[in-house]
Amino acid sequence: MSSNKLKLISLLALPAALIYGAAVSAEEMVMIPQGSVTPFFLKKDSVDSNAASKVKVDAFWIDAAPVTNREFQAFVSQHPDWHPTNIKKIFSDAHYLDHWKNTQGADGTASLDTPNPDAPVVNVSWFAAASYCEAQDKRLPSTDEWEYTLNDNERDKENLQKQIISWYSVPNRAPLAVKGQPANGFGVFDLAGLIWEWTADFNSYMAPPDSRNSGDKTQFCGSGSLSASNLDDYAAFMRYSYRESLKGSFTGKNLGFRCAKDAK
Incomplete structure:
Protein backbone atom coordinates (compact mmCIF):
# COMPACT_ATOMS: atom_id res chain seq x y z
CA MET A 1 0.00 0.00 0.00
CA SER A 2 1.36 3.45 -0.91
CA SER A 3 2.44 5.94 1.79
CA ASN A 4 -0.21 8.39 0.59
CA LYS A 5 -2.98 5.83 1.11
CA LEU A 6 -1.63 4.99 4.57
CA LYS A 7 -1.70 8.69 5.49
CA LEU A 8 -5.25 8.99 4.19
CA ILE A 9 -6.39 5.98 6.24
CA SER A 10 -4.72 7.43 9.34
CA LEU A 11 -6.56 10.72 8.85
CA LEU A 12 -9.88 8.94 8.43
CA ALA A 13 -9.29 7.27 11.78
CA LEU A 14 -9.22 10.66 13.48
CA PRO A 15 -12.33 12.18 15.07
CA ALA A 16 -14.47 13.86 12.42
CA ALA A 17 -14.22 17.23 14.14
CA LEU A 18 -10.47 17.23 13.55
CA ILE A 19 -10.59 16.57 9.82
CA TYR A 20 -13.81 18.07 8.48
CA GLY A 21 -12.98 21.25 6.62
CA ALA A 22 -9.23 20.85 7.17
CA ALA A 23 -6.75 20.59 4.32
CA VAL A 24 -4.94 17.25 4.06
CA SER A 25 -1.31 17.83 3.25
CA ALA A 26 -0.71 14.22 2.19
CA GLU A 27 -2.91 14.57 -0.89
CA GLU A 28 -3.80 18.27 -0.83
CA MET A 29 -7.45 17.38 -0.32
CA VAL A 30 -10.16 18.69 1.98
CA MET A 31 -12.85 16.65 3.69
CA ILE A 32 -16.29 18.16 3.06
CA PRO A 33 -18.90 17.06 5.62
CA GLN A 34 -22.32 15.70 4.74
CA GLY A 35 -24.92 18.34 3.99
CA SER A 36 -27.43 19.47 1.40
CA VAL A 37 -27.62 21.89 -1.52
CA THR A 38 -30.45 23.39 -3.54
CA PRO A 39 -29.68 22.96 -7.26
CA PHE A 40 -30.47 25.96 -9.43
CA PHE A 41 -32.29 23.81 -12.00
CA LEU A 42 -33.99 20.42 -11.99
CA LYS A 43 -32.07 17.34 -13.09
CA LYS A 44 -33.10 16.02 -16.48
CA ASP A 45 -34.26 12.72 -14.98
CA SER A 46 -35.99 14.35 -11.99
CA VAL A 47 -39.55 13.29 -11.16
CA ASP A 48 -39.91 16.18 -8.73
CA SER A 49 -41.24 19.37 -10.32
CA ASN A 50 -40.02 21.50 -7.41
CA ALA A 51 -36.71 23.10 -8.39
CA ALA A 52 -36.18 24.33 -4.82
CA SER A 53 -35.90 20.80 -3.39
CA LYS A 54 -32.70 20.24 -1.44
CA VAL A 55 -30.39 17.42 -2.47
CA LYS A 56 -28.41 15.45 0.10
CA VAL A 57 -24.65 15.45 -0.40
CA ASP A 58 -22.67 12.73 1.36
CA ALA A 59 -19.30 13.53 2.90
CA PHE A 60 -16.48 13.48 0.34
CA TRP A 61 -12.94 14.65 -0.33
CA ILE A 62 -12.13 17.38 -2.84
CA ASP A 63 -8.85 18.85 -4.05
CA ALA A 64 -7.94 21.99 -2.14
CA ALA A 65 -7.14 23.75 -5.43
CA PRO A 66 -7.60 23.16 -9.16
CA VAL A 67 -5.17 20.84 -10.93
CA THR A 68 -2.18 22.86 -12.12
CA PRO A 115 3.53 29.01 -19.48
CA ASN A 116 2.87 29.07 -15.73
CA PRO A 117 3.39 25.75 -13.90
CA ASP A 118 1.44 26.88 -10.84
CA ALA A 119 -1.59 28.17 -12.74
CA PRO A 120 -4.55 25.84 -13.19
CA VAL A 121 -4.40 23.71 -16.30
CA VAL A 122 -6.99 24.78 -18.89
CA ASN A 123 -7.81 23.78 -22.47
CA VAL A 124 -8.52 20.25 -21.24
CA SER A 125 -11.55 18.20 -22.25
CA TRP A 126 -13.85 16.36 -19.86
CA PHE A 127 -12.32 13.08 -21.04
CA ALA A 128 -8.80 14.26 -20.22
CA ALA A 129 -9.87 15.60 -16.84
CA ALA A 130 -11.69 12.38 -15.94
CA SER A 131 -8.67 10.30 -17.00
CA TYR A 132 -6.33 12.42 -14.89
CA CYS A 133 -8.53 11.97 -11.81
CA GLU A 134 -8.79 8.23 -12.40
CA ALA A 135 -5.00 7.99 -12.57
CA GLN A 136 -4.87 9.54 -9.09
CA ASP A 137 -7.49 7.08 -7.74
CA LYS A 138 -9.92 9.97 -7.68
CA ARG A 139 -12.84 11.18 -9.80
CA LEU A 140 -14.40 14.43 -10.93
CA PRO A 141 -16.78 15.95 -8.37
CA SER A 142 -20.48 15.83 -9.12
CA THR A 143 -22.22 19.12 -9.85
CA ASP A 144 -24.04 18.88 -6.51
CA GLU A 145 -20.75 18.31 -4.66
CA TRP A 146 -19.08 21.21 -6.44
CA GLU A 147 -21.99 23.59 -5.86
CA TYR A 148 -22.30 22.52 -2.21
CA THR A 149 -18.59 23.25 -1.67
CA LEU A 150 -18.93 26.64 -3.32
CA ASN A 151 -22.05 27.42 -1.25
CA ASP A 152 -19.87 27.00 1.86
CA ASN A 153 -22.91 26.75 4.15
CA GLU A 154 -23.79 30.28 2.93
CA ARG A 155 -20.84 31.83 4.75
CA ASP A 156 -20.08 35.30 3.35
CA LYS A 157 -22.72 34.68 0.67
CA GLU A 158 -23.12 38.30 -0.42
CA ASN A 159 -19.41 38.91 -0.99
CA LEU A 160 -19.10 35.58 -2.82
CA GLN A 161 -21.83 36.60 -5.25
CA LYS A 162 -20.14 39.94 -5.87
CA GLN A 163 -16.80 38.22 -6.50
CA ILE A 164 -18.33 35.81 -9.01
CA ILE A 165 -20.24 38.47 -10.92
CA SER A 166 -17.15 40.69 -10.99
CA TRP A 167 -15.12 37.84 -12.51
CA TYR A 168 -17.81 37.10 -15.11
CA SER A 169 -17.67 40.73 -16.24
CA VAL A 170 -13.94 40.60 -17.07
CA PRO A 171 -12.85 39.35 -20.52
CA ASN A 172 -11.11 35.97 -20.55
CA ARG A 173 -7.48 36.18 -19.55
CA ALA A 174 -4.75 33.71 -18.66
CA PRO A 175 -5.38 32.34 -15.14
CA LEU A 176 -3.05 33.32 -12.32
CA ALA A 177 -1.45 30.81 -9.94
CA VAL A 178 -3.73 28.79 -7.68
CA LYS A 179 -4.23 29.73 -4.02
CA GLY A 180 -3.77 33.43 -4.74
CA GLN A 181 -6.86 34.23 -2.67
CA PRO A 182 -7.93 32.98 0.79
CA ALA A 183 -9.70 29.62 1.04
CA ASN A 184 -13.40 29.44 1.84
CA GLY A 185 -14.80 28.18 5.14
CA PHE A 186 -14.25 24.56 4.15
CA GLY A 187 -10.60 25.27 3.35
CA VAL A 188 -11.04 25.05 -0.44
CA PHE A 189 -9.34 27.51 -2.81
CA ASP A 190 -10.30 29.11 -6.12
CA LEU A 191 -13.84 27.85 -6.64
CA ALA A 192 -14.73 31.29 -7.96
CA GLY A 193 -12.81 34.00 -9.77
CA LEU A 194 -10.08 31.92 -11.41
CA ILE A 195 -11.47 29.35 -13.89
CA TRP A 196 -14.57 27.40 -14.84
CA GLU A 197 -14.39 23.76 -13.72
CA TRP A 198 -15.59 20.47 -15.16
CA THR A 199 -17.93 18.32 -13.10
CA ALA A 200 -18.66 14.64 -13.61
CA ASP A 201 -22.29 15.23 -14.64
CA PHE A 202 -21.80 18.68 -16.15
CA ASN A 203 -24.86 18.51 -18.45
CA SER A 204 -27.30 16.64 -16.22
CA TYR A 205 -29.48 19.65 -15.41
CA MET A 206 -32.23 21.27 -17.45
CA ALA A 207 -30.45 24.57 -17.94
CA PRO A 208 -31.77 26.72 -20.80
CA PRO A 209 -29.61 27.42 -23.85
CA ASP A 210 -27.33 30.42 -23.53
CA SER A 211 -28.74 32.91 -26.03
CA ARG A 212 -26.47 35.85 -25.25
CA ASN A 213 -25.04 35.71 -28.75
CA SER A 214 -28.47 35.84 -30.37
CA GLY A 215 -29.02 39.45 -29.34
CA ASP A 216 -32.28 38.48 -27.62
CA LYS A 217 -31.66 39.50 -24.00
CA THR A 218 -35.30 38.90 -23.13
CA GLN A 219 -34.99 35.27 -24.17
CA PHE A 220 -31.74 34.88 -22.22
CA CYS A 221 -33.21 36.11 -18.94
CA GLY A 222 -36.73 34.85 -19.51
CA SER A 223 -35.86 31.28 -20.40
CA GLY A 224 -33.48 31.15 -17.45
CA SER A 225 -36.33 31.77 -15.03
CA LEU A 226 -38.04 28.49 -15.95
CA SER A 227 -37.64 25.95 -13.13
CA ALA A 228 -35.02 28.13 -11.40
CA SER A 229 -34.77 27.83 -7.63
CA ASN A 230 -33.59 31.40 -7.00
CA LEU A 231 -34.18 34.08 -9.62
CA ASP A 232 -31.77 36.44 -7.84
CA ASP A 233 -28.81 34.05 -8.15
CA TYR A 234 -27.57 35.18 -11.55
CA ALA A 235 -24.14 33.68 -10.91
CA ALA A 236 -25.64 30.19 -10.51
CA PHE A 237 -27.69 30.70 -13.67
CA MET A 238 -24.51 31.45 -15.58
CA ARG A 239 -22.71 28.36 -14.22
CA TYR A 240 -25.51 25.92 -14.98
CA SER A 241 -26.12 27.41 -18.43
CA TYR A 242 -22.41 27.30 -19.25
CA ARG A 243 -22.15 23.65 -18.25
CA GLU A 244 -25.17 22.75 -20.34
CA SER A 245 -23.52 24.33 -23.39
CA LEU A 246 -20.52 22.00 -23.15
CA LYS A 247 -19.71 18.65 -24.72
CA GLY A 248 -17.18 16.20 -23.33
CA SER A 249 -14.66 16.91 -26.09
CA PHE A 250 -14.80 20.71 -25.67
CA THR A 251 -11.90 22.72 -24.27
CA GLY A 252 -11.68 26.32 -23.14
CA LYS A 253 -8.91 28.73 -22.21
CA ASN A 254 -10.57 29.29 -18.83
CA LEU A 255 -11.92 25.74 -18.34
CA GLY A 256 -10.06 23.42 -15.96
CA PHE A 257 -10.90 21.01 -13.15
CA ARG A 258 -10.16 19.54 -9.76
CA CYS A 259 -10.66 16.01 -8.44
CA ALA A 260 -12.73 14.47 -5.68
CA LYS A 261 -13.11 11.07 -4.03
CA ASP A 262 -15.62 9.30 -1.81
CA ALA A 263 -15.16 9.53 1.95
CA LYS A 264 -16.05 5.87 2.43
Missing part, protein backbone atom coordinates in the same frame (compact mmCIF):
# COMPACT_ATOMS: atom_id res chain seq x y z
CA ASN A 69 -0.17 22.86 -15.33
CA ARG A 70 2.70 21.26 -13.41
CA GLU A 71 0.51 18.40 -12.17
CA PHE A 72 -1.11 17.79 -15.53
CA GLN A 73 2.27 17.89 -17.28
CA ALA A 74 3.45 15.06 -14.99
CA PHE A 75 0.32 13.10 -15.90
CA VAL A 76 0.89 13.58 -19.64
CA SER A 77 4.51 12.45 -19.25
CA GLN A 78 3.33 9.22 -17.62
CA HIS A 79 0.35 8.77 -19.96
CA PRO A 80 1.53 9.80 -23.46
CA ASP A 81 -1.87 8.96 -24.96
CA TRP A 82 -2.98 12.32 -23.55
CA HIS A 83 -0.18 14.27 -25.23
CA PRO A 84 -1.59 16.78 -27.78
CA THR A 85 0.08 14.91 -30.62
CA ASN A 86 -1.41 11.58 -29.55
CA ILE A 87 -4.87 12.30 -28.16
CA LYS A 88 -7.72 10.83 -30.20
CA LYS A 89 -9.99 13.39 -31.85
CA ILE A 90 -13.11 11.95 -30.22
CA PHE A 91 -11.66 12.86 -26.82
CA SER A 92 -10.87 16.53 -27.49
CA ASP A 93 -11.24 19.40 -29.92
CA ALA A 94 -8.41 21.10 -31.81
CA HIS A 95 -7.57 23.47 -28.94
CA TYR A 96 -6.53 20.83 -26.40
CA LEU A 97 -3.61 22.23 -24.34
CA ASP A 98 -3.43 25.10 -26.80
CA HIS A 99 -1.51 27.27 -24.32
CA TRP A 100 1.33 24.76 -24.02
CA LYS A 101 4.26 24.79 -26.43
CA ASN A 102 5.76 21.72 -28.05
CA THR A 103 9.52 21.73 -27.53
CA GLN A 104 12.35 19.31 -28.31
CA GLY A 105 15.10 18.49 -25.88
CA ALA A 106 18.79 18.02 -26.67
CA ASP A 107 18.21 14.26 -26.82
CA GLY A 108 15.54 14.74 -29.47
CA THR A 109 12.62 13.82 -27.21
CA ALA A 110 9.45 15.89 -27.44
CA SER A 111 8.16 17.70 -24.37
CA LEU A 112 5.67 20.37 -23.41
CA ASP A 113 6.55 23.79 -22.09
CA THR A 114 3.90 25.21 -19.74
